[in-house]
Amino acid sequence: MIRFILTRLSLLIPTFIGITLAAFFLIRLVPGDPIETMAGERGIDPARHEQLKKDFGLDRPLLVQYGIYIGRVLQGDLGKSVVTRESVLTEFQTLFPATVELGICAILFALILGIPAGILAAVRRNSIFDHGVMGLSLTGYSMPIFWWGLILILLFSVQLGLTPVSGRIDVLYYIEPVTGFLLIDSLFSDDEGAFLSALEHLILPTIVLGTVPLAVIARMTRSAMLEVLGEDYIRTAKAKGLSRFRIIALHALRNAMIPVVTVIGLQIGVLFTGAILTETIFSWPGIGKWLIEAIFRRDYPVLQGGILLVGAIVMSVNLIVDLTYGLINPRIRHTR
Amino acid sequence: MKKSALFAAICVPAFLAAAPLAAKTLVYCSEGSPENFYPGINTTGTSFDVNEHIYDNIVDFERGGTKVVPGLAEKWDISADGTVYTFHLRKNAKFHSNKNFKPTRNLNADDIVFMFERQWKEENPYFKVTSPNHSYFTDMGMPKLLKSVEKVDDYTVKITLNQPEAPFLSNLAMQWAGVQSKEYADAMLKAGTPEKIDQDPIGSGPFTLVNYQKDAIVRFKAFPEYWGGKAKIDDLVFAITPDASVRWAKLQKGECHVMPYPNPADLEAIKKDSNVTLMDQPGLNIGYLAYNTTKKPFDDVRVRKALNMAINKKALVQAIYLDSGVPATNPIPPAQWSYNKSIKDDEYNPEAAKKLLAEAGFANGFETDLWSLPVQRPYNPNGKRMAELMQADLAKIGVKAEIKSYEWGEYRKRAQAGEHQMAQLGWTGDNGDPDNFLHTLLGCASAQSASGSNIAKWCYKPYDDLVTKAKVVTNQAERTKLYEQAQVIFKEQAPWFTIAHAVQLKPVRKEVVDFKLSPFGRHTFYGVDIKGK
Numbered sequence: 001m002i003r004f005i006l007t008r009l010s011l012l013i014p015t016f017i018g019i020t021l022a023a024f025f026l027i028r029l030v031p032g033d034p035i036e037t038m039a040g041e042r043g044i045d046p047a048r049h050e051q052l053k054k055d056f057g058l059d060r061p062l063l064v065q066y067g068i069y070i071g072r073v074l075q076g077d078l079g080k081s082v083v084t085r086e087s088v089l090t091e092f093q094t095l096f097p098a099t100v101e102l103g104i105c106a107i108l109f110a111l112i113l114g115i116p117a118g119i120l121a122a123v124r125r126n127s128i129f130d131h132g133v134m135g136l137s138l139t140g141y142s143m144p145i146f147w148w149g150l151i152l153i154l155l156f157s158v159q160l161g162l163t164p165v166s167g168r169i170d171v172l173y174y175i176e177p178v179t180g181f182l183l184i185d186s187l188f189s190d191d192e193g194a195f196l197s198a199l200e201h202l203i204l205p206t207i208v209l210g211t212v213p214l215a216v217i218a219r220m221t222r223s224a225m226l227e228v229l230g231e232d233y234i235r236t237a238k239a240k241g242l243s244r245f246r247i248i249a250l251h252a253l254r255n256a257m258i259p260v261v262t263v264i265g266l267q268i269g270v271l272f273t274g275a276i277l278t279e280t281i282f283s284w285p286g287i288g289k290w291l292i293e294a295i296f297r298r299d300y301p302v303l304q305g306g307i308l309l310v311g312a313i314v315m316s317v318n319l320i321v322d323l324t325y326g327l328i329n330p331r332i333r334h335t336r
Numbered sequence: 337m338k339k340s341a342l343f344a345a346i347c348v349p350a351f352l353a354a355a356p357l358a359a360k361t362l363v364y365c366s367e368g369s370p371e372n373f374y375p376g377i378n379t380t381g382t383s384f385d386v387n388e389h390i391y392d393n394i395v396d397f398e399r400g401g402t403k404v405v406p407g408l409a410e411k412w413d414i415s416a417d418g419t420v421y422t423f424h425l426r427k428n429a430k431f432h433s434n435k436n437f438k439p440t441r442n443l444n445a446d447d448i449v450f451m452f453e454r455q456w457k458e459e460n461p462y463f464k465v466t467s468p469n470h471s472y473f474t475d476m477g478m479p480k481l482l483k484s485v486e487k488v489d490d491y492t493v494k495i496t497l498n499q500p501e502a503p504f505l506s507n508l509a510m511q512w513a514g515v516q517s518k519e520y521a522d523a524m525l526k527a528g529t530p531e532k533i534d535q536d537p538i539g540s541g542p543f544t545l546v547n548y549q550k551d552a553i554v555r556f557k558a559f560p561e562y563w564g565g566k567a568k569i570d571d572l573v574f575a576i577t578p579d580a581s582v583r584w585a586k587l588q589k590g591e592c593h594v595m596p597y598p599n600p601a602d603l604e605a606i607k608k609d610s611n612v613t614l615m616d617q618p619g620l621n622i623g624y625l626a627y628n629t630t631k632k633p634f635d636d637v638r639v640r641k642a643l644n645m646a647i648n649k650k651a652l653v654q655a656i657y658l659d660s661g662v663p664a665t666n667p668i669p670p671a672q673w674s675y676n677k678s679i680k681d682d683e684y685n686p687e688a689a690k691k692l693l694a695e696a697g698f699a700n701g702f703e704t705d706l707w708s709l710p711v712q713r714p715y716n717p718n719g720k721r722m723a724e725l726m727q728a729d730l731a732k733i734g735v736k737a738e739i740k741s742y743e744w745g746e747y748r749k750r751a752q753a754g755e756h757q758m759a760q761l762g763w764t765g766d767n768g769d770p771d772n773f774l775h776t777l778l779g780c781a782s783a784q785s786a787s788g789s790n791i792a793k794w795c796y797k798p799y800d801d802l803v804t805k806a807k808v809v810t811n812q813a814e815r816t817k818l819y820e821q822a823q824v825i826f827k828e829q830a831p832w833f834t835i836a837h838a839v840q841l842k843p844v845r846k847e848v849v850d851f852k853l854s855p856f857g858r859h860t861f862y863g864v865d866i867k868g869k
Contacts, residue, residue, distance in 0.1 A: 032745030035469070038379050039745075041713075041763055042475050043752050043787050055468050084372050085466045085534075094550055150581055158585050165586045168552060171363055171573045177549070283577040285551035293368075 001326075008319055015315060016308075020073065023307040024066050027300055033058060034082040034298040056082060058300075069304065078305035083297050088305035092287065096309075097180025098168060099286030102278070103271045105202055106210035107264070114214045115260070118221025122229060123248060133218060140215035145274055149208045149281035156204060163203050166283040170197040205282040209274050213267040220263045224256035231255075257328050265321030269314050359570035360866050362848070364859060365583040365592035366574040369551050374534035375514035376455050377467045384511040385859045386554055386574065390432075391514030391539035394423055394448060394493075395505055399863055400852030402620070402673065402768025404505045408443060408515060408540070409493075418500030418810050419483075423448070425491040429563045431517045432544040434536050439519055443540045445487035450518035452478075452485045452495075461525055466534045472512035476766070477501075500808040502815060503769035510767050514539065542567045542862040551576055568865035584843065587612060593845045593866070596859060600658050600717075606843045615842040617853045618662050618669055620765030622773065623715035625706075625726065625833040626792040628757050633702055640830040642692035643758075644682040646733045647726055653836045656722050660841055664834035666823045668773045671855045672765065673812075674819035679827050681834075690733045701734020707751065707759035710741045714857070715762035715838045722760065722835070751791045760835075761791055768855065770819045775803040778831065794831035 035044060035052045044052075053059040057068070072079065078088040121133040157165045168182050169175065173194040175185045183202075186194035228234065229252055237247045276288035287306060294302035370383040375391055378384060396407040409423035429443040454462040455470040456479060473479070481504070483496040497504065507513070517538050524532045537545055542564065543556035554574035558567040575592055577583045580599035586592045588609060598606060598614075606614050627634040627643070634640055653663045665681040668674070693701065706727060709719025716722065720741070727737045737758065742750060751759045766772050775782070780795035782788030799822055806818040826832075844851050849865040 031743035036745035036749070038469070038471065039748075040379065041748065041761065041789065042471075043748055043789060044471075045474075045787050048474065052469055055464075084369075085377075085531075086372070091550065098552075153582060153585050158588055161589070165589055165591055166577055166579075166582050167575060167591075171553060171555075171575050171591075172361070174547060174555065281579050281582055283552070283575070283579070283582065285549060285576070289551055289578065 005319075005323070008322065012315055012319075016312070019308055019311040020070060020304070021066075023304045023311075024069060025062070027295075027298070027303050028062065030295075030298065032298055034300065037296075037298045038083075073308070078308070079301035081294075081302045082299050083294075083302075088301050091290065091302070092306065092309055094177075094180070095285055095287045095290050097177075098182070098284060099272075099275050099279070099288060101181050101183060102202070102205055102209060102284060102286060103268075103275065105206040106271060106274075107213060107267065109206050109210035110213035110217050110267070111264070114217030115221050118218040118260075119225055119248065119253065121218070121222045122225030125226065130222075134222070137215035137218045140211045141219075143211060145208060145212070145277040146281060148211060149204070149278060152204050152208060153281070164197075164201050166201075166281070168198065168201050168284060169194065170201075173197055205278050205284055208281070209271065209278040212270060212274060213264075216263055216267060216270075217260060220260050221256065224259045225252060228252045228256045254328060258325060261321055261324060261328060265318045268317045272310055272314065360568070361571040361573060362569045362594070362861055362864065362866055363573045363575055363592040364861065365577040365586050365595040366554070366859075367576075367580075367583070367596055368578055369576055370548075370554065372466060372534050373537035373545070373548075374466050374516075375511045376451075376470050376473060378511065379471055381857055387514055387537075387539075388511060388541070388858060388860055389543040389556055389572065389862065390537050390541045390545055391511075391516065392429065392443075392541050393509055393511075393513050393515065394425075395509045397506075397509045397768060397854075397856070399860065400854060402506070402671070402855055404509050404768075407509070408448070412505075414810060418502070418808060419497045421495045421497070421504065422488070423493045423495070425493065426563055427491055429540045430559075430561045431520070431540050432538050432559055434538060434544075436532055436536055437517075437520045437523055437538060439517060439538070441519060443515065443517070444490045445493045446490075446518045447515050448493045449485055449487050450521060451513060451515045452482065454516075454521075455512070456482060456485075462521060462530060462533075465530045470512070472510060472766070476507045476510070476512070478507070500810070502807055502810055503767055503771045506767040506769040506772075514541075543572055564862070567862050569861065572861050587843055587845060590845065593848050594851060594859065594861075595843055596857075598841055598843055600660060603659055603841070611846055612843050613846060615844055615851070615853050616839050617855065618671055618837045619714065619840040619857055620669055620671055620768065620855045621715040621762060621838055622664055622667060622669060623661075623713075623760070623762035623835040623838065624664070624667070625758055625760050625835060626751075626756075627831060627833070628754055628759075628791070628793055629831055630754060630793045631757050633696065633698060633704075634757060636696050637829055638692050638696040639698065641682065642689040642696065642733065643730065643735065644830050644833050645685045645689040645692070646735070647729045647833060648684045649681070649833075649835070650684065652722065652725050652729075655725060656716075656718050657836055657838065660717075660839045661836040662839060664836050665827075667778060667826055667832065667834060668770055668819075668823070669765070669837040672768070672770055672773070674770045674816040676820040676823040679823055682827075682830070686729075686732050693733060693735075698734075701736065703736045703738070704757045705740050706730075706737035707747065707756045708739050708741045709760045709762075710747055711744045713762055714764055715836070716760060717838075719760050749787075752788060753786050754791065754793045756791070759791055762835075763789070765856065770815075771803070771807055774819060774822055774826075775807060778826065779803055792831035794829070796825065796829055796831075799825045799829070 035049055080087055117133045121130040124130050153165055156163045173191050175189050175194055178185050182198045186198045234252055237251050275286055276292055279286045279288040291306045368382045370386040371378050375387040393407045394409045395404050398405045408425055408429055410426045411424050413422045431439040433439055453460045455473040481497050481501055483498045486494045488494050516533055520538045521533050524530050542559055542562045544559050546555040546557050548554050556572040558570050560566045580597055583595040584598055584602045587595045627640050629635055649663050653661050665679055706723050708723030709716050723739045730737050763777055777789050780800040782790035783793045783795040802818045802822040806815045809815050840857055842853055847867040849867055851864045
């Protein structure tokens with residue numbers, strides 16, 4: 001097991017270097033630089049442009065800039081945003097909990113609805129329920145997030161007045177960030193109602209961000225279950241006279257979960273992509289919107305740092321997912 | 337699974353009515369986060385909107401206008417030659433305080449001198465703090481213009497210029513000249529945390545910053561000791577809402593009171609909502625198509641005039657701007673003082689245009705390029721579509737225009753270098769002075785510089801004499817006359833096809849009292865009240 005983890009960890013190193021290279025050089029392939037982008041219509045005098053490039057360290061050869069950057073990254077310094085002049089790591093730490101909070105809720109929403117729906121659809125194969133679940137999941141998967149978010153806002157917030165339109169909490173509440181997770185911070189705050197307000201604000205973004213993973217998980221669970229339900233050992237279990245529930249919940253589900261867990265791991269990456277749009281619609285102060293803005297403004301340090309950190313997180317999550325295989329199915333052991 | 341079920345239970349829908357408001361709170365659904373809290377390096381309107389409430393200037397623009405009125409300076413004297421400005425500061429302007437710092441004195445001349453020196457003198461310990469890129473200070477020509485800034489006594493500051501500059505006062509009312517506390521700066525420098533003054537700001541403005549959460553909220557409280565009297569509202573909240581349709585949904589639901597930049601598709605619904613007023617005003621901007629007057633065939637005024645007559649401006653504006661633009665006649669917007677109302681626009685007349693082209697020796701038309709703006713700008717919502725409509729109109733008089741475009745930074749740089757024959761561009765006024773349009777965009781100095789804003793490269797002496805003279809004359813009536821004449825020459829010489837002035841549209845809830853549209857597109861809430869609270 002330890003050897004497996006070490007092998008996997010050592011594989012992370014080239015991936016990490018790949019990410020830094022891609023993040024560093026791809027951004028610089030995009031025409032324009034942060035100084036020009038800031039100048040707008042007024043333009044900038046070439047001499048001053050050069051001076052500012054020097055001040056921001058953008059005047060050196062690219063490889064030298066990359067070397068300096070990597071040196072700093074290894075010391076834990078991701079640089080400062082060109083626009084806000086705030087440390088990239090500080091900005092990330094401020095914004096990331098919001099993305100995680102939303103991401104956890106979205107994935108839980110997807111799991112809690114997706115797995116039972118997938119199981120039921122498989123068990124009642126070709127029933128109306130099965131067709132309904134598959135039809136809905138296909139619709140959910142194909143739904144443009146932006147459109148879906150606006151429709152939900154119009155219906156639930158504007159028409160029915162059930163949920164707030166956007167934001168993380170009602171503007172009346174001020175919760176000093178301690179953990180950065182508003183559900184936790186508001187729960188321990190003195191403000192009555194702050195926690196419920198934070199909950200209310202999570203409903204629509206959770207649904208919107210969770211829709212695609214929900215659809216994928218439901219479909220994956222169904223097909224994995226169908227495959228497992230046709231196996232010999234299931235027939236044996238039936239022949240032994242085990243209850244239907246026991247067969248499905250213990251014998252079939254556990255084996256069917258392996259591909260589903262892999263998909264869940266992959267959905268973490270999808271969640272980050274979806275977060276960009278969801279956060280923009282719901283004015284959710286997470287890292288998705290932060291990165292998009294950095295692209296528009298050619299904020300190199302933010303993009304490089306942000307991509308690196310997100311990459312590291314996605315890789316770590318997938319490593320953890322791989323490790324859980326062994327827990328789900330004892331036949332898969334990572335020792336050798 | 338049990339644990340996740342528990343967690344999920346936390347995330348399950350719950351509905352609760354919001355707690356009642358204790359104080360008068362105005363919520364503004366802003367479009368984005370401020371860059372930081374140092375106006376000297378800010379470049380976006382979003383940042384200015386925030387910092388305008390925290391900091392004061394020596395002089396201000398009157399609310400809802402471009403007229404310069406007293407700010408931190410109660411009055412000022414200008415020497416006869418227009419080069420020495422003596423400002424007499426008010427003695428009752430107090431600074432805010434925060435967890436880092438409690439001021440021991442009122443605002444005085446030291447703070448004003450600090451504001452200039454921080455942006456001007458490289459040896460100032462604050463010059464490079466946060467950023468050395470003091471873009472507006474440089475762009476408004478301050479380094480060349482300023483000779484000295486001296487403290488005469490605690491409440492008097494004398495500024496000497498290298499040459500007279502009529503728009504100087506207007507320049508000082510711009511946000512880059514927001515005054516920070518020198519005492520705070522000194523204390524933070526001593527503590528080894530100079531950047532704090534730009535992160536936890538202390539100003540003397542009508543609101544103090546209570547807290548800022550990036551991409552979520554900016555929270556202000558009315559400053560009770562503000563020299564102009566406490567604001568009518570108690571709390572001001574900027575709820576950062578980047579999507580225009582979501583801003584509208586929030587306004588509709590009463591989650592905010594004022595919103596900027598509505599989505600054109602929502603305008604019909606906004607107009608119909610009985611709880612909302614849609615305020616509108618042509619902004620201080622212009623969208624134009626510049627002819628490169630140094631390149632053939634655009635060095636011939638007849639060709640330029642012919643093209644001006646060939647494009648159907650009314651249809652173009654209707655198609656591109658919908659309700660949010662008015663056709664432009666002059667290079668300055670109607671809201672700008674000195675706008676010459678007597679000038680008639682070139683009529684749309686393709687036949688006359690053809691004749692004029694034939695006179696100029698282009699009976700069969702000619703081929704040209706047509707640069708289309710690669711990005712959406714406040715004065716031009718869709719450069720590409722606009723270029724296509726222009727191309728179709730020009731084809732009718734035999735002019736074959738090839739549409740070209742570049743990445744935005746590249747586009748501007750190449751246009752400023754004069755690589756184009758025809759290029760779309762535009763401008764949003766900085767300081768409410770006609771000089772900012774008529775001299776900056778059309779003067780000879782700017783035409784001759786490779787990074788100047790005069791992309792028509794139009795240098796016409798009779799015009800340039802007028803706008804250069806108007807720059808040094810301090811009498812506004814006299815300046816108005818000069819600028820009116822300059823606009824006549826502009827129209828005759830036609831270096832641009834003036835397209836449109838974008839109208840700023842602002843949906844405001846009916847309970848908001850006395851909100852005024854700023855010609856600069858700013859959103860200021862000092863002086864604004866909320867009914868029934």
